[in-house]
């Protein structure tokens with residue numbers, strides 16, 4: 001497991017972003033860091049700014065101010081240099097629907113110039129419980145199967161840093177548990193760093209080394225789950241979440 005001596009993988013400093021010149025800040029001065037081998041979650045109500053923050057970490061959105069460094073490289077200028085070491089999956093994934101599951105993964109594997117791509121894809125299909133769908137067109141998959149396919153795609157380049165935006169939102173409990181154990185294995189065996197968002201507080205409690213709570217574009221609390229619960233005198237993350245950010249403060253609901 002990651003400790004204070006583990007190297008820093010990502011450092012975000014005072015990142016801000018708004019979508020219109022006089023609009024509200026979607027992300028309003030966020031600083032955070034991730035160490036190698038950490039599993040960290042960002043939780044917060046809809047509209048808190050989680051996706052905007054992740055898009056900036058990925059270099060897909062440019063911050064209005066502040067910076068994100070990944071493996072020591074500034075994402076504003078050096079994204080290409082480190083892109084092969086990072087990957088991402090979200091629920092609003094769009095894949096070439098006329099290609100089969102295997103063809104899709106093959107296309108992404110070729111982008112990353114992976115070696116032994118055939119056997120890597122077969123292993124990922126097994127881990128994501130998609131082996132029997134390998135020759136099925138993606139357009140014919142269920143929502144949960146597409147979500148697993150998206151995660152297989154995100155793992156194709158063996159990323160050192162993985163971002164997952166609500167990875168288990170559309171998965172049934174059994175498949176969610178299987179996915180968590182696959183990811184945990186990658187964290188344990190290869191020191192992968194994982195940052196993910198989730199609305200499932202039980203999952204966050206059990207699965208995360210550390211949690212950032214976000215509300216109205218800002219980080220409002222941070223820490224290891226037991227420490228946070230002790231600090232706020234709550235017995236579970238759900239109550240803590242309601243106490244600190246609460247549903248009433250969501251901007252989208």
Ligand code: ADP
Pocket residue numbers: 019025026027044045046047048049050051052053251252
């Ligand atoms: P979360 O992921 O926590 O639900 P988002 O980052 O999606 O939050 O949204 C943060 C804020 O930015 C919200 O007020 C949302 O309406 C706004 N927002 C997000 N994406 C866009 C966009 N493409 N254009 C305009 N406003 C946006």
